[in-house]
Amino acid sequence: MNDALMNILAHLPPDAARTVGIWVAAVLTCAILSYILGENPAFRFAQYLFVGVAAGYAASLAWTSVLWPRLRLLWADPSTYWYYGLFFLLGVLLLSRGVKSISLLGNLPLGVLFGVGAALALGGALTGSLIPQMRASVASLSPARSGAGSGGWAGWVDALLLVIGTIAVLSAFHFTRLGQGWFNALWSRVFKVLGGLGRGLIMVTFGAILAGAAYSFLALLYSRLSFLVNDWLRLGQ
Amino acid sequence: MIVCPACNHHNQEGAEVSSSAPPPTPIARESAIATGRENLSTFGASPLDGLDNLLPIEPAISLPHRPTPLVSRQPSEDEERAAELFRRIVTEGVPSPQPAPVPMIVQAKVWPRIGRAALYLLVLLAALTPFFTGGQTASWVRPRDSIVAWAQSLDALPAGSAVLVSFDYTPAYGGEMNPLALALARQLAAKSVHMVVMSTKPEGIGLAEQIVALIAQEMPAYRYGESYAILGYLSGQEAGLRTLNESVSSAFRSDHVQRRALEELPVTKDLATLQDVRCVIVLADDNDSVRRWIEQVQSRSNIVLDALVTAGVEPLLVPYYRSGQLRHLMGGAVGAAEYELASHGRPLALRLTDGYAALFVLLVLVALVTNVAEVAAWIRRRRQGR
Numbered sequence: 001m002n003d004a005l006m007n008i009l010a011h012l013p014p015d016a017a018r019t020v021g022i023w024v025a026a027v028l029t030c031a032i033l034s035y036i037l038g039e040n041p042a043f044r045f046a047q048y049l050f051v052g053v054a055a056g057y058a059a060s061l062a063w064t065s066v067l068w069p070r071l072r073l074l075w076a077d078p079s080t081y082w083y084y085g086l087f088f089l090l091g092v093l094l095l096s097r098g099v100k101s102i103s104l105l106g107n108l109p110l111g112v113l114f115g116v117g118a119a120l121a122l123g124g125a126l127t128g129s130l131i132p133q134m135r136a137s138v139a140s141l142s143p144a145r146s147g148a149g150s151g152g153w154a155g156w157v158d159a160l161l162l163v164i165g166t167i168a169v170l171s172a173f174h175f176t177r178l179g180q181g182w183f184n185a186l187w188s189r190v191f192k193v194l195g196g197l198g199r200g201l202i203m204v205t206f207g208a209i210l211a212g213a214a215y216s217f218l219a220l221l222y223s224r225l226s227f228l229v230n231d232w233l234r235l236g237q
Numbered sequence: 238m239i240v241c242p243a244c245n246h247h248n249q250e251g252a253e254v255s256s257s258a259p260p261p262t263p264i265a266r267e268s269a270i271a272t273g274r275e276n277l278s279t280f281g282a283s284p285l286d287g288l289d290n291l292l293p294i295e296p297a298i299s300l301p302h303r304p305t306p307l308v309s310r311q312p313s314e315d316e317e318r319a320a321e322l323f324r325r326i327v328t329e330g331v332p333s334p335q336p337a338p339v340p341m342i343v344q345a346k347v348w349p350r351i352g353r354a355a356l357y358l359l360v361l362l363a364a365l366t367p368f369f370t371g372g373q374t375a376s377w378v379r380p381r382d383s384i385v386a387w388a389q390s391l392d393a394l395p396a397g398s399a400v401l402v403s404f405d406y407t408p409a410y411g412g413e414m415n416p417l418a419l420a421l422a423r424q425l426a427a428k429s430v431h432m433v434v435m436s437t438k439p440e441g442i443g444l445a446e447q448i449v450a451l452i453a454q455e456m457p458a459y460r461y462g463e464s465y466a467i468l469g470y471l472s473g474q475e476a477g478l479r480t481l482n483e484s485v486s487s488a489f490r491s492d493h494v495q496r497r498a499l500e501e502l503p504v505t506k507d508l509a510t511l512q513d514v515r516c517v518i519v520l521a522d523d524n525d526s527v528r529r530w531i532e533q534v535q536s537r538s539n540i541v542l543d544a545l546v547t548a549g550v551e552p553l554l555v556p557y558y559r560s561g562q563l564r565h566l567m568g569g570a571v572g573a574a575e576y577e578l579a580s581h582g583r584p585l586a587l588r589l590t591d592g593y594a595a596l597f598v599l600l601v602l603v604a605l606v607t608n609v610a611e612v613a614a615w616i617r618r619r620r621q622g623r
Contacts, residue, residue: 036354036357036361054407054408054440057439057440057443058439058440061439061442061470062439062470062472065442065469065470065493066470066472069490069491069496070490073490116476117474117475117476120475120476120479120533121475121532124475124529124532124533124536125532127532127536127537128528128531128532128533128535128536128537128562129528129531129532132536132560132562133556133557133560135560136556136559136560136561162559205552208552209549209552209553211600212547212548212549212550212551212552212568212570213548213549214596214600215548215549215570215571215593215596216410216413216547216548216549216569216570218360218363218364218570218589218592218593218596219412219413219548219569219570219573219586219589220409220410220412220413221360221361221364221412222364222367222412222589222592223411223412223413223415224412225364225365225368229368
């Protein structure tokens with residue numbers, strides 16, 4: 001059986017695998033592009049296949065690159081790599097979540113996962129995002145700090161916009177109603193104006209993200225069309 | 238007054254003893270029960286006969302009361318008004334928090350479908366433009382100073398120095414990111430800079446293998462193990478990156494291709510921590526991946542971090558670039574074309590500039606048309622309202 005298969009493969013042209021790959025990719029690309037005509041079985045098939053292949057690839061990579069090498073180390077030298085055994089035990093306990101009668105055992109690895117994950121994420125967000133970003137938003141408005149000439153003034157305007165923009169966007173999320181009195185009324189009016197400006201700035205940001213996404217998707221569409229025209233139909237050669 | 242023969246109790250007022258009277262009929266008995274005042278001792282000749290009404294309160298408790306007859310009278314005006322008000326309150330419907338649904342005339346949804354299909358076709362035409370025009374607008378592209386500075390910083394890397402490149406994007410964005418990754422790998426290989434490749438996404442490793450295979454084909458002197466190595470997939474997200482920051486060999490026991498220990502490969506044998514690489518370049522299709530690198534690696538070890546991301550993600554990472562946490566930030570799409578010009582690379586993304594220009598014109602036209610239509614509809618509604 002194996003020899004017969006090898007015989008058939010030996011008689012195939014050398015670039016047969018590439019040709020088959022191109023045809024499969026072209027058919028799947030056409031299936032995805034058929035969404036322009038509306039939801040249809042070909043599109044759904046390609047979509048499910050894409051998700052399934054990605055999940056399968058990730059699972060096989062996790063086995064070959066993460067689990068199996070560490071299992072081998074544990075098997076070869078358990079006294080040195082005993083901690084891998086502990087982690088595998090936690091991993092196996094995680095599987096108990098699927099059985100109702102012993103699902104309580106899965107709480108231990110889940111607790112470790114969530115605890116470690118939350119601690120790392122919170123610590124990282126504090127030291128890597130929150131504090132540095134707050135420090136960066138405290139900008140000097142002195143033109144002298146930005147350099148001489150028109151560049152200095154441009155830097156000053158940039159810093160001013162940064163400060164005003166930061167305060168305005170923060171004001172857009174201020175929903176507290178202040179009390180009575182002229183001071184509170186004035187303060188409410190200031191917050192209202194700044195909040196409106198902040199919402200405008202948020203809209204500009206969304207617009208920038210949307211425009212970037214549109215260019216991104218055009219690049220993706222072009223790459224697929226280029227594949228169909230050049231590699232599959234060979235019209236561009 | 239009669240004295241009870243059993244207990245010598247004196248009978249109360251009105252109590253009678255009769256032994257000769259005939260038993261009452263059921264109607265008479267009912268009547269007697271109802272009045273509660275009749276002598277019940279006539280029902281039988283028991284020893285207790287004739288002892289009724291010894292306790293005057295007993296009939297009031299034990300015997301059923303006759304209902305008080307209703308007095309028929311005419312209601313007053315106030316009572317009638319109150320009754321009418323009560324009737325209205327009870328019979329009126331429950332007030333609905335939402336207005337009653339107004340029957341709408343169902344229109345045939347032809348125009349939206351045609352408009353959507355027309356928009357699809359126009360975008361398709363914009364994407365096809367480069368096939369026909371051949372990059373007419375490429376000469377208009379001027380690389381930004383930041384991109385020129387980044388290309389120059391890569392050029393300035395000494396031969397033999399190591400750079401860590403993380404392919405943190407999926408095949409879904411391969412069309413945008415692959416030209417960028419290819420241009421980067423070409424520039425590094427041309428300068429004989431060692432490339433250590435990894436990914437925090439499983440799919441990223443497959444893409445990295447494709448890119449370095451192309452480079453290896455183009456430049457046979459750029460060999461695996463000596464000039465570049467693929468470390469593989471780093472699991473664990475935050476925890477994995479923290480481990481990598483502390484020790485590369487703890488995060489990767491062996492390389493991905495030859496399954497050899499990192500100490501055995503010339504390109505990775507001196508790589509103990511991330512401080513041993515000149516810079517880390519992250520190619521990502523989402524901002525979370527780059528943020529993880531900043532939070533778990535850059536903020537703790539102050540390594541130089543560059544990010545090459547998709548155009549849609551770029552605005553979200555600008556604050557990190559402005560704060561200096563990212564040394565360089567470049568978006569795909571237009572940024573890739575600028576980078577090809579700045580690094581004098583092959584014009585892959587530059588071919589697309591005509592498509593970007595066509596899309597830009599299309600978006601402006603669509604925005605104009607839809608806004609004019611909306612304003613016209615608003616004016617029409619106002620006139621109808623008057």
